[in-house]
Amino acid sequence: MSGPGGGAAGGGAAAGGGLASARVVVVAGGGVLGGFPRAVFGLVTDVAHALGGEAGATRAAVDAGVAGRERLVGATGTSIDPDLYLGLGVSGASFHEIGRPVHVLSVNTDPGAPLSLRADLALRTDGAALLTELAARLRDRRPHRGHRPAGGARPRVDPIRPGGTPHERLRMVTGVLPGPVRPAPALGAAAATDALLDFLTRHGYLGDSDR
Amino acid sequence: MSRLFTPLRVGRLTLRNRVVFSAHLTNFASDGLVTGQHVAYYRARAAGGAGLIVTEEHTVHPSDRAYEKTIRGYDPAVLPGYRALTDAVHAAGSAVFAQLNHNGGQASGRYTRQPVLAPSPVPDALFREVPRALPVPLIQEIVEGYASTAARCIQGGFDGVELQASHSSLIRGFLSGATNRRTDAYRARPRFLLEVIAAVRAAIGPAAVLGVRLGGDEMIAGGVTPEEAVTTARLVEATGCVDYLNTSIGLATETLFLIQASMRVPARYALHIPAAIKAAVSVPVVGVGRFKDPAQAEKALDAGYADLIGVVRGQIADPSWAGRGADEVRACLSCNQECVGRVGFNRWLGCVANPSTGREAVAVQLPRRRSLRVAVVGGGPAGLQAALTAAERGHEVTLYERSSSLGGAVPLAARVPSRAEFGELTRSLAGAARRSGVAVRTGVAVDAAVLAAARPDAVVLATGARPVRPPWAAAKHVVDVRQVLSGRVEPSGDVLVYDELGFHEGTSVAELLADRGCTVEIATPGMIVGQDLGATLDLELWTIHAHARGVRQTTDVTVASAADHAGRVDVALAHHPTGARFVRSVDWVVTAVHPRPDDTLWQALRGASFPVHRVGDCLAPRRAHAAVLEGDRVARAL
Numbered sequence: 001m002s003g004p005g006g007g008a009a010g011g012g013a014a015a016g017g018g019l020a021s022a023r024v025v026v027v028a029g030g031g032v033l034g035g036f037p038r039a040v041f042g043l044v045t046d047v048a049h050a051l052g053g054e055a056g057a058t059r060a061a062v063d064a065g066v067a068g069r070e071r072l073v074g075a076t077g078t079s080i081d082p083d084l085y086l087g088l089g090v091s092g093a094s095f096h097e098i099g100r101p102v103h104v105l106s107v108n109t110d111p112g113a114p115l116s117l118r119a120d121l122a123l124r125t126d127g128a129a130l131l132t133e134l135a136a137r138l139r140d141r142r143p144h145r146g147h148r149p150a151g152g153a154r155p156r157v158d159p160i161r162p163g164g165t166p167h168e169r170l171r172m173v174t175g176v177l178p179g180p181v182r183p184a185p186a187l188g189a190a191a192a193t194d195a196l197l198d199f200l201t202r203h204g205y206l207g208d209s210d211r
Numbered sequence: 212m213s214r215l216f217t218p219l220r221v222g223r224l225t226l227r228n229r230v231v232f233s234a235h236l237t238n239f240a241s242d243g244l245v246t247g248q249h250v251a252y253y254r255a256r257a258a259g260g261a262g263l264i265v266t267e268e269h270t271v272h273p274s275d276r277a278y279e280k281t282i283r284g285y286d287p288a289v290l291p292g293y294r295a296l297t298d299a300v301h302a303a304g305s306a307v308f309a310q311l312n313h314n315g316g317q318a319s320g321r322y323t324r325q326p327v328l329a330p331s332p333v334p335d336a337l338f339r340e341v342p343r344a345l346p347v348p349l350i351q352e353i354v355e356g357y358a359s360t361a362a363r364c365i366q367g368g369f370d371g372v373e374l375q376a377s378h379s380s381l382i383r384g385f386l387s388g389a390t391n392r393r394t395d396a397y398r399a400r401p402r403f404l405l406e407v408i409a410a411v412r413a414a415i416g417p418a419a420v421l422g423v424r425l426g427g428d429e430m431i432a433g434g435v436t437p438e439e440a441v442t443t444a445r446l447v448e449a450t451g452c453v454d455y456l457n458t459s460i461g462l463a464t465e466t467l468f469l470i471q472a473s474m475r476v477p478a479r480y481a482l483h484i485p486a487a488i489k490a491a492v493s494v495p496v497v498g499v500g501r502f503k504d505p506a507q508a509e510k511a512l513d514a515g516y517a518d519l520i521g522v523v524r525g526q527i528a529d530p531s532w533a534g535r536g537a538d539e540v541r542a543c544l545s546c547n548q549e550c551v552g553r554v555g556f557n558r559w560l561g562c563v564a565n566p567s568t569g570r571e572a573v574a575v576q577l578p579r580r581r582s583l584r585v586a587v588v589g590g591g592p593a594g595l596q597a598a599l600t601a602a603e604r605g606h607e608v609t610l611y612e613r614s615s616s617l618g619g620a621v622p623l624a625a626r627v628p629s630r631a632e633f634g635e636l637t638r639s640l641a642g643a644a645r646r647s648g649v650a651v652r653t654g655v656a657v658d659a660a661v662l663a664a665a666r667p668d669a670v671v672l673a674t675g676a677r678p679v680r681p682p683w684a685a686a687k688h689v690v691d692v693r694q695v696l697s698g699r700v701e702p703s704g705d706v707l708v709y710d711e712l713g714f715h716e717g718t719s720v721a722e723l724l725a726d727r728g729c730t731v732e733i734a735t736p737g738m739i740v741g742q743d744l745g746a747t748l749d750l751e752l753w754t755i756h757a758h759a760r761g762v763r764q765t766t767d768v769t770v771a772s773a774a775d776h777a778g779r780v781d782v783a784l785a786h787h788p789t790g791a792r793f794v795r796s797v798d799w800v801v802t803a804v805h806p807r808p809d810d811t812l813w814q815a816l817r818g819a820s821f822p823v824h825r826v827g828d829c830l831a832p833r834r835a836h837a838a839v840l841e842g843d844r845v846a847r848a849l
Contacts (some may be wrong), residue, residue, distance in 0.1 A: 075478040075507050076537050093631030094477040112726030114628045166430045174476050176755050183728035
């Protein structure tokens, strides 16, 4: 997913309306299209703005007419390099390059989606239902101003990672995750939203409630 | 301002843009010589907008015949073919270089009936032949071979030559610690390369371009590392004789799957190699690795990772790649089925996504004057290609698809994340068909009466195939891979995938289910799991993934029965080499078995007043390339 070429220096900055330089990116994928596609992207945008970030879309979402081509994130669209990447119904196929986020959050009914397998927090729940709940609850919150993600400075990676065994370099290039996986358990929308808000607060992406 | 389409000076030559059609095997040669098909093939990419074409390798010495259709660069008989090729490419506006090579020990001695030659007697992992260690006089003879072949190339009209010093070459053999165990002066690993550079520059004079293609990471123990590649690049530049550097990744035997990486590997996966080399040298550097459209290449140049972008498979699939918008490219799928795979079977190169690839020298029939009203039934790859070709020939085409979306079985196969790019096949085809004026009617089921009422001049049936339930499947939890991919069933717990097909159907679903947390065993009558994944370079990474997820692989078995038992399925497996039987108790059985043609409409249309043609799986279920080729062939004959 985050190929060595997926860095911040990519083009498309103007077309994506700040997407290329956004520190928080919320992306709609093919998995949140059921029922009310056009409304979905409005909610994704609300959530992204509530987090002080920008909304993006995968190829599947753009093809389905949910979002405009200028919102396309990935190898062919806008290159992003956020601190926080939140994917909603994003499988994470290899052409969906997401840069090198400090935190990856994935919401997907498919626990085997590559994005969920690599995520710091994978929520196995319906993306559209979670989105509705999340958008409603974020209306009371504001993004943490000038946040610095917990865990210190962003790791800046040299295009060549010196050292490493051939196996380690192979994993870097191909993106194959080593070892067995533990897929996330299924959650309802409310519980998933709780978990998501908790993560965002703990890692400094959200300030306290206004109330 | 596009960097990709900004001219670039390379040596004393100015290229019109930064798009390179890098060297690759085509198997178009005949008797070691350039053919008319070579000329037409390279001319098409030049006409399509490539700035630079580097042809496939020309061997510099008779001791190198790595495969049957090697071009004999050392033989003066090649000259007329060189002139035809270079004239054609120049007329279309591109520069053209010849790649020079000796494959060294990465070859079989079967063609020459001599031992293969290498720096040291270290057998290659793929060919498994102990080479003869090169004596110094023979090394000098081969250096001379590079020089005289290079001079012949320039005489034949090439603008320059590129030395293959990467993944499959004698030069690489000397450069790599894994294969150079010499104790004489050539233990200095770059020595051979530097001797070749000096000899070739002396032979071609100052005006012609000289490039070197370096491997950036062999990914094997003791092999070339990125740091070593940077050091070599500096040495090469310091000669003052070399005008540009090309790059690659992998070793064309042990890690071949990295050189032409399949769709599982991220696009632009090898960019860290040119980026590191470019930071160390001032000559232009070519980056390669799955650039799917010009937008991706543009980004790599903008980011400063490379000065030129090598696009091989992208331009195999779409000769006009360089001139297209990102959404108009007839996209390469990186499926490797008809390019890498077919060449591996000693056939000429083709492309799943483009039925004309490899057939450029065959004249296309002109459109008929009177356009026919053509009805195509079925919107999978066969139907879409038939509709596209018919529309391009001037016919009035209506395509009927009974489901709400196009693609047939392709979007289903693409549901597996590591196979997602396979969906580009019908996505591209559908876009091209619409742009060519095909009237697309989705959600419309047609029967014989509807077609008869429409009174078409011709009907093309592309109605696909239906899954078959195996006769042994008595249990309810025996399902077809298509049911899993469509989401109609969601197997969990212990799953046995039974694979009679040996291609992606079984292995990709086994991977999907393992990623979802199932405990997966894949069983096959074959001697290995995924037997056809080797030719497309998918087997290695599938195997790595399967081992990482604990997928159990069982070979040489057939299923005797599958019956419900205590809430599970008891599957009796028969080990055919021994006749032994054993039972697995699982929650689900998923089958990847041969489907049958869906020829209902064909049967109903017997005796119709209009001609009816069948294409693709409804004629005989096969892989996607057959569907595309057949759709094209039938539409050309209308």
